Amino acid sequence: MVELKVNGAVRQVDAAPETPLLYVLREDLQLNGAKFGCGLGQCGACTVAIDGAPAFSCLLPVGLLAGREITTVEGLGSPDKPGPLQQAFIDEQAAQCGYCIAGMVMRAHTLLARNPSPTDDEILEHMSPNLCRCGAHMRIVAAIRRASSRKEASRSQRGAL
Amino acid sequence: MANAQGPETTGTVAPPLPTPRKTGGIGAATPRVDGRAKVTGAARYGSDFFGGPDPAYAFLATSAIARGRITEIDDSDARALPGVIDILTHRNVGDRVKPGKTFSDKGYMGTSIAPLASDRVWHDGQIVAVVVADSYEAARDAARRLRVSYADETPSASFDSPGTETVSAESKSKEGEKAGQEKPKVGDAPRAFEAAPVKIDQHYETPTQHHNPIELFTTTCAWDGDQLTVWESSQNVYGYQNGLAEQLGLEPSQIRVVSPFIGGAFGSRGSLTQRTALIALASKRIGRPVVLEATRQQGFTIATYRAETRHRIRLGADQSGKLTALIHEGWEVTSRKDEYKVAGTDASTRLYACPNIDSDVSIVHADRNTPGFMRSPPEVPYLFALESAMDELAYAAKIDPVELRRINDTDREPIKGLPYTSRSLMKCFDTAGQAFGWSRRSAQPGSMRDGDWMIGWGCASTMYPTQVGPAAARVTLRPDGAVRVQTAAHDIGTGAYTVIAQTAADRLGVPLDKVHVELGDTALPPAPVAGGSNTTASVCNVVAKACDEIRRKLAAAVTVSGGPLDGADPGRITLINASVMDDQGRMASLKDAVAKTGHGAVEAYAENIPHGAPPTAMQNLYKGQSALAGGAKLKDRIQFAFGAQFVEVRINARTREIRAPRIVGAYAGGTIVNPLTAKSQLMGGQIWGVSSALHEATEIDRRFARYYNDDLAEYLIPVNADITEVQTIFVPEEDHQVNELGIKGLGELGNVGLNAAVANAVFHATGVRIRKLPIRIESVLDAPVPT
Ligand code: FES
Ligand code: FES
Numbered sequence: 024m025v026e027l028k029v030n031g032a033v034r035q036v037d038a039a040p041e042t043p044l045l046y047v048l049r050e051d052l053q054l055n056g057a058k059f060g061c062g063l064g065q066c067g068a069c070t071v072a073i074d075g076a077p078a079f080s081c082l083l084p085v086g087l088l089a090g091r092e093i094t095t096v097e098g099l100g101s102p103d104k105p106g107p108l109q110q111a112f113i114d115e116q117a118a119q120c121g122y123c124i125a126g127m128v129m130r131a132h133t134l135l136a137r138n139p140s141p142t143d144d145e146i147l148e149h150m151s152p153n154l155c156r157c158g159a160h161m162r163i164v165a166a167i168r169r170a171s172s173r174k175e176a177s178r179s180q181r182g183a184l
Numbered sequence: 185m186a187n188a189q190g191p192e193t194t195g196t197v198a199p200p201l202p203t204p205r206k207t208g209g210i211g212a213a214t215p216r217v218d219g220r221a222k223v224t225g226a227a228r229y230g231s232d233f234f235g236g237p238d239p240a241y242a243f244l245a246t247s248a249i250a251r252g253r254i255t256e257i258d259d260s261d262a263r264a265l266p267g268v269i270d271i272l273t274h275r276n277v278g279d280r281v282k283p284g285k286t287f288s289d290k291g292y293m294g295t296s297i298a299p300l301a302s303d304r305v306w307h308d309g310q311i312v313a314v315v316v317a318d319s320y321e322a323a324r325d326a327a328r329r330l331r332v333s334y335a336d337e338t339p340s341a342s343f344d345s346p347g348t349e350t351v352s353a354e355s356k357s358k359e360g361e362k363a364g365q366e367k368p369k370v371g372d373a374p375r376a377f378e379a380a381p382v383k384i385d386q387h388y389e390t391p392t393q394h395h396n397p398i399e400l401f402t403t404t405c406a407w408d409g410d411q412l413t414v415w416e417s418s419q420n421v422y423g424y425q426n427g428l429a430e431q432l433g434l435e436p437s438q439i440r441v442v443s444p445f446i447g448g449a450f451g452s453r454g455s456l457t458q459r460t461a462l463i464a465l466a467s468k469r470i471g472r473p474v475v476l477e478a479t480r481q482q483g484f485t486i487a488t489y490r491a492e493t494r495h496r497i498r499l500g501a502d503q504s505g506k507l508t509a510l511i512h513e514g515w516e517v518t519s520r521k522d523e524y525k526v527a528g529t530d531a532s533t534r535l536y537a538c539p540n541i542d543s544d545v546s547i548v549h550a551d552r553n554t555p556g557f558m559r560s561p562p563e564v565p566y567l568f569a570l571e572s573a574m575d576e577l578a579y580a581a582k583i584d585p586v587e588l589r590r591i592n593d594t595d596r597e598p599i600k601g602l603p604y605t606s607r608s609l610m611k612c613f614d615t616a617g618q619a620f621g622w623s624r625r626s627a628q629p630g631s632m633r634d635g636d637w638m639i640g641w642g643c644a645s646t647m648y649p650t651q652v653g654p655a656a657a658r659v660t661l662r663p664d665g666a667v668r669v670q671t672a673a674h675d676i677g678t679g680a681y682t683v684i685a686q687t688a689a690d691r692l693g694v695p696l697d698k699v700h701v702e703l704g705d706t707a708l709p710p711a712p713v714a715g716g717s718n719t720t721a722s723v724c725n726v727v728a729k730a731c732d733e734i735r736r737k738l739a740a741a742v743t744v745s746g747g748p749l750d751g752a753d754p755g756r757i758t759l760i761n762a763s764v765m766d767d768q769g770r771m772a773s774l775k776d777a778v779a780k781t782g783h784g785a786v787e788a789y790a791e792n793i794p795h796g797a798p799p800t801a802m803q804n805l806y807k808g809q810s811a812l813a814g815g816a817k818l819k820d821r822i823q824f825a826f827g828a829q830f831v832e833v834r835i836n837a838r839t840r841e842i843r844a845p846r847i848v849g850a851y852a853g854g855t856i857v858n859p860l861t862a863k864s865q866l867m868g869g870q871i872w873g874v875s876s877a878l879h880e881a882t883e884i885d886r887r888f889a890r891y892y893n894d895d896l897a898e899y900l901i902p903v904n905a906d907i908t909e910v911q912t913i914f915v916p917e918e919d920h921q922v923n924e925l926g927i928k929g930l931g932e933l934g935n936v937g938l939n940a941a942v943a944n945a946v947f948h949a950t951g952v953r954i955r956k957l958p959i960r961i962e963s964v965l966d967a968p969v970p971t
Contacts, residue, residue, distance in 0.1 A: 046320070055232040056225020056649035058447065060398040061480045065896040068398050096225040105224055113219040116860045119868060120677030121222030122398040122447030128223060154896060156398050156448045157677050158868030160907040 025085045029054070030098030040086025045069045047085050050096060056096035056125040060154075067153030070126035071095050077133040077152075082170045100134060108132055111170035112163075119157035126153050140173035169174040201611050209690025210724075210925070213859045217682045217696070218445075218675065229445045230417030233400055235473025236408035240269055242316050242463055242476040243323035245330050246485060250308040250339035250889035251520075251551040258331040262315060265329065267322035269470050272314040272462060274300045281465060282431045286522055286554070287455040290426025292420075293806055294455035294488045295554035297521050299460060305334065306520055306560065306889040307553040309485025309832060311459065316466050316474060339889035341553035342392075342492060342517055350515070353525050353545035368599045368816075371540030376509035380500025384576045388497065388569040389956040390939070392517075392891075393490040394483070398901060399447020401483045406473035412439045417446040418704070419454040419674050420713040426808030427456040427708045432464060436706075436807075443704040449676040451557035454715045457487050457763040459740035469949075482798055488556025489805055491517040491524075495569035499576075500540075505583040505591045507538040515812065516546045519554040523547060528566025529784035530816050533649055534824070537569045537594035551889045557715055559872060560932040563648060564939065571644035571940030572955060575947065579629075585643055585944065586613050586622060591661065595716065597822045605823045606919035608852035609645060610830040615915050616850035617643070619916065620830040629951035630968075637834040638969070640949025646851070646937035649815025650823040650928040652794035653712030654801035655722040659730040660787045661687060663778040665762040667699045669730075673711035673723045674704050677868075678931055679861025680719050686857055687724040688924075693732030693759035708790065710718040712810035717825075717929035720857055726792035732746040735759050741780035748772035748780065775968050794923060812924070821921065825928040827851035829938045833945040837969045840961045844874045844942060847910045852917035854928035862930060869934020875902050876935065877942035881958050 024035045025113045027044075029052060043062070048054045048071070062070030062081045069081040072094040074103050100106030105113060108128060127150070134141055134149045141149070146167050155163060221227040247254075259271050285291025285300035299311035307657050313330055316322035340347035354367050377383065392545065400867050404415040412434070418424050421441040435542040445455065459476060467474040478486055483884035493516045500509035512532050518524045529543035558564075579587040596603050617623070625641045626632055632639035657671040669688050675681045685699040692699075702708055712722050739757035742749040742764050752766035759765075764777045778786055780946040793801045796813035804811055814823050832846035856862045883893045893899050912934075920926045939957055947953045 049232070050234060054225065055228060058229075058398070059231060059400060059477060061400075063480065063895060063897070065480070066398055096223070099560075100224055102220045102224050102226045105220055109220075109223040110225040112378060113215060113226060116215055116219070116864060118216065118219055118222040118677075119864050120397070120399075120446060120448040121218070121227055122229060124222055125225050149903045152903075154398060154901060156396060156425055156450070156901060157864075158871030158907075159864065160871060160902070160904045161910050162864065164904055175431075 027085060027088055028091065029093045030095060031176060032095060036085065038085055043081050043083045044071070044083040044085050044088060045080040054095050054097050058122055067130060068123055068125045070129045070153060072129055072133050075133060075136055076077060077130045096128050099128065108135065108170045112166040115162045115166035115168040115169055117159055117162040119159045123153060123155040126159050127155065136169055140171050189293060197906065205406060208225070210855065210857050212683060212686060212809055213933030214686055214696060216679055216861060217685050227445045229399055229447045230415055230443055231402040231447065231477065233404045233415035234475055235404040235415065239404070239473040239475045240316050240318060240470055241320040241323045242314050242474050243320065243327040244311050244478055244482055244486065245313040245315060245327040245332070247305045247308060247310045247312045248306055249334045249336040252305050252334050252336035253330060254303040254312060255335050256306065256333040257313065261329040262326035265326045267318035268326045269318065270316040270466060272300060272466055273312065274302055275466065277462070284431045284456070285426055286524065288524055290809065292423045292456045294457055294556045295460070295519065295522055297554060299458050307485065307551055309482065311462070311486060311551065312467055314462050316470060320477065327734050341884050341886040341889035343494060343515065344551055345550060347884060349549040350546050351626050353547050354526055355523055357732065368529055368543050369541060370599050373509045373511045373540040373542035376540035377498050377500040377511060380505055380508050382501045382577065382581045384409045384497065384499040384573050384580060386497055386573055386576060386955060388495040388572055390493045390565040390568055391957055392884060393558060393876065393880045394882050394899060395450040395452035395489065396896065396901065397448025397450060397452055399428040400480060400882045401459065401478045401487055401775055403460050403463045403476045404473060404573055405467040407468055409646055410438055410965050414439065414441045414460060414464065416441065416443060416460060417449065417453055418443040418466040419446065419449045419676055419715055421672050421674070421704055421706050422805070423713060423808040424456050424460065424709045428461055428464065431461040434850045441672065441706045446676045448673060449714065450559045451561065451715060452487050454713050455488070456558050459486055459921050479895060481894045484882065485553050488554060489560035490561065491555035493565040493741060497569050497573040499573050501577055501581055503581070505581045505588050507536055507592050509540045510538045511542045512566070512570065514544070516545065516547050516551065517550055517555070519552050520549050522554040522883065523601060524555050526562035526565070528562030531563050531598060531647055531649065532566040532570040533843060534597040534709065534816055534822065535645060535767040536592035538598050541598060560648060560936045564876065567646070567937050568939045568957065571937050571945050575642065575940070576953065584627065586617055589613060597816065602820065602822045604618040605821055605921040606917055607826055608915050608917050609826040609828070611915050612826055612850040612852055615913055616828040616830050616848050618909055619913060620848040622830065629948050636837050638837055638949040640833045640945035640947065642941045642943070642948055643828060643830045644937035644944060646691045646827040646829055646933055647824045648717060648936060650825055650922050651718045651812040651814035652923050653718045653722040653810045653812045654791070654793050654797055654805045655711045656709035656727040656789065656791045656805070657723065657726045657730050658709050658787065658789045658800065659727060660736060661692055661734050661777040662785045665698045665765045665774050667694055669701045669727055670708040671703065671711045671723055671727065672705055672708040673719055674714035676714050677866055678719060679858060680723065682960045683720050683857040684723055684727055687727045688731055691728050692734065712805065712812060716812050717931040717933070721923050721927040721929050722794070724791050724857060724927060725925055728925060729792055730788040730790035733790055734786050737781055737786050737788070738764055738777045740779045742772050748776050748820070823922050825851070825853045825930055825933050827933055829941040830943045831938065831945045833894065833949055835949050835964055840964050842878060842959065842964065844878060845908045849875060849934065850913040850915050851913070851930060853930035853933060854914040854917050854919045854922060855926040856914055857927060864910050865931045866934035867910050869932065870910050870938060871902060871907055872935035873938020874942060876957065877939040878958055878960065919959065
């Protein structure tokens with residue numbers, strides 16, 4: 024038995040301590056938001072927040088997580104009441120197939136929590152572990168910018184090159 | 185209904201999108217109706233179904249050789265592992281699973297290589313065993329403890345490998361009328377080429393590429409008596425149902441395939457892979473649901489991919505740049521067993537006016553897994569070659585590349601002289617060129633510079649056939665205005681849920697949020713494969729048809745004597761604002777109108793057979809065969825969507841780092857049902873195009889015919905930081921010949937030609953012509969630094 028704190032609730036899970044958090048979320052806790060895209064830390068589809076920091080849940084054994092705050096995309100809002108960052112993703116039409124999106128939302132969440140008005144370069148840098156195959160890049164970045172408290176767009180230095 | 189909106193830009197400096205209209209019919213920029221489900225984790229993809237409370241897990245063991253036979257499988261260690269339930273190999277599967285016919289052979293399969301049918305190994309990474317256990321970990325551990333012995337033979341990896349077999353694509357065609365297999369040819373191209381004052385004769389090459397959707401290839405199967413349910417992300421649920429029935433010796437009605445959300449597809453989930461029947465069999469044998477999550481690496485060999493191609497293009501032109509000869513020869517790799525090919529000469533010979541055209545396609549059999557559809561399968565490699573050659577011709581004839589296209593523009597395709605239903609190619613060039621600032625380009629290669637950065641501007645045409653498939657839909661309207669639309673179409677990220685809901689809202693006069701759409705399930709009426717960019721055209725048209733049937737039923741009921749709109753002409757009744765209205769403006773509520781029909785709700789089932797499809801198309805669709813009609817396959821006309829691609833590349837003179845900071849495209853796709861979802865599709869395509877030109881290639885170890893960069897760390901795709909500015913512009917176009925709603929489809933238009941535009945820009949930056957993709961630092965190491 025492992026005790027996990029997920030989205031504010033304490034959950035008992037019957038899993039070996041070395042089981043990756045991703046499997047426990049998806050199969051034992053029926054939290055399907057975090058996705059399985061590689062199991063190797065290469066795609067970011069499984070990204071969750073652990074004590075406010077982004078983490079690949081596919082690489083994280085649940086045995087290490089006692090007492091840590093685990094936040095998944097389900098913890099940010101629901102279809103009836105999406106959170107502000109989720110609403111920004113909806114408004115910017117950021118999801119195409121949507122498979123990368125829970126991971127993108129969670130990684131962006133950890134950025135905005137610590138830096139509410141990141142520059143474009145900070146956004147691009149922070150988001151680089153997460154892959155999107157549909158080519159929703161522009162809109163994902165636009166959604167993060169929209170959810171930030173930044174008032175005007177600052178042009179990326181990279182873009183000016 | 186035509187989309188009249190102006191240029192849209194999404195760049196790092198672009199303002200946020202205006203808040204879109206909350207309700208909207210056809211043409212409205214409506215946010216995705218499934219957006220909420222997708223951003224909150226509520227949307228369930230194929231891989232989110234576990235088949236019941238207590239599934240078993242399968243893990244695949246795959247071959248370590250590319251050619252030969254399995255001599256022995258020692259499974260004693262694997263079986264001894266706690267939790268292992270069953271192990272499937274060729275010894276206990278054999279002909280219990282039929283190989284099935286491939287998609288190009290009017291079947292359903294991506295490959296006819298049935299992995300557990302015999303001891304034969306046809307390619308590296310072929311499934312040699314399926315291990316089933318109580319947990320994923322136990323299954324994986326056991327699979328690794330299998331000791332498989334082989335009698336291996338030297339495999340042929342690709343072009344130029346000893347032992348490959350090259351055959352003409354045409355000679356392989358069994359029936360003359362089989363789609364896209366007749367060789368486009370007109371006039372005497374070899375002679376015209378000899379005589380031409382300006383000539384280009386060059387070879388081009390495109391690499392192996394894999395789809396790599398972020399959702400892995402997973403399958404969940406569960407049986408209830410003789411009824412099988414399969415949860416698997418699919419672009420073709422009816423095709424899967426019928427293909428599995430054939431493979432397993434079942435009636436299609438015994439199988440249900442469920443795929444409500446799909447985590448990316450790009451062609452990889454259009455044909456059935458061999459894994460699904462094996463998982464169904466495993467589940468039957470152990471009497472428990474079985475879940476397979478194939479690894480990212482296995483996805484490279486158990487599904488399909490875009491094969492490497494080679495091309496020779498000969499272009500002849502007069503001094504004014506007018507084409508007098510075009511000869512396109514193509515070579516494509518395929519597996520030893522299957523005859524898969526894309527034969528893109530169908531498109532490349534139809535882009536420009538030219539009196540003398542010849543073409544030829546050969547396929548090269550190697551010891552590889554069978555390739556398959558990947559986003560714009562024929563057009564991506566074949567237009568890379570043609571559009572690179574056109575740029576070379578522009579330099580040879582000293583004509584601006586855009587003007588060269590204008591000189592060779594045509595409103596009839598050159599092979600048979602059939603008219604295009606519409607063709608906005610040059611409008612797209614002019615619109616995109618203006619947005620890009622093309623007129624400020626200095627033509628001389630290497631003449632544009634910004635500090636250490638060598639700047640190149642390039643362009644190319646894109647084209648994609650407008651194809652429509654047969655489709656069926658059921659629509660139900662309830663007295664409170666709630667609408668339910670059911671059709672087994674697929675939303676692979678394209679926005680199908682949204683555009684279908686918009687169509688129903690539009691035709692039934694109800695707000696969008698009253699429309700509920702169900703897709704991706706063989707329990708629903710059939711729709712074609714989500715491929716060939718046909719879904720919006722095929723499905724929106726049939727949904728509109730069903731809605732019109734509902735309108736007729738309501739009109740008949742309200743106009744009878746004593747009805748609420750007594751005396752009105754039923755033909756002039758419209759549905760608007762959740763009411764029924766006659767041409768005098770008299771209104772009746774939906775509630776009264778439905779009551780008047782004597783039913784609790786009004787329902788209509790409609791089928792649609794598009795222009796050019798055979799009368800049996802609907803029967804075939806129920807058998808999972810989509811038979812798309814259109815493109816260059818029609819007898820009376822030709823229908824394509826067109827666009828223009830512009831790219832700026834910057835190459836660092838010191839490090840040779842290549843970036844593509846500006847991507848600008850203009851596209852005409854007939855009616856744009858939803859500018860937001862359409863734009864996402866095109867923009868995604870543009871990013872695919874740049875990725876294809878600068879990043880993506882699956883590397884093959886030629887000694888072993890084995891892919892070696894088979895994961896997402898080694899197979900390069902762009903991240904957010906690689907993409908800085910993309911402009912996607914719609915060019916308004918009306919075409920009511922293609923189908924009633926005038927929809928052309930554009931899921932695949934955005935990535936075609938961009939690889940050539942990038943290569944052309946690299947030439948402009950450096951003066952070095954790269955004819956082999958992808959273009960990476962090493963491709964331009966030797967480029968001279970212009971002074
Ligand atoms: S699934 Fe964890 S990084 Fe890909
Ligand atoms: S939206 Fe499909 S992978 Fe990002």
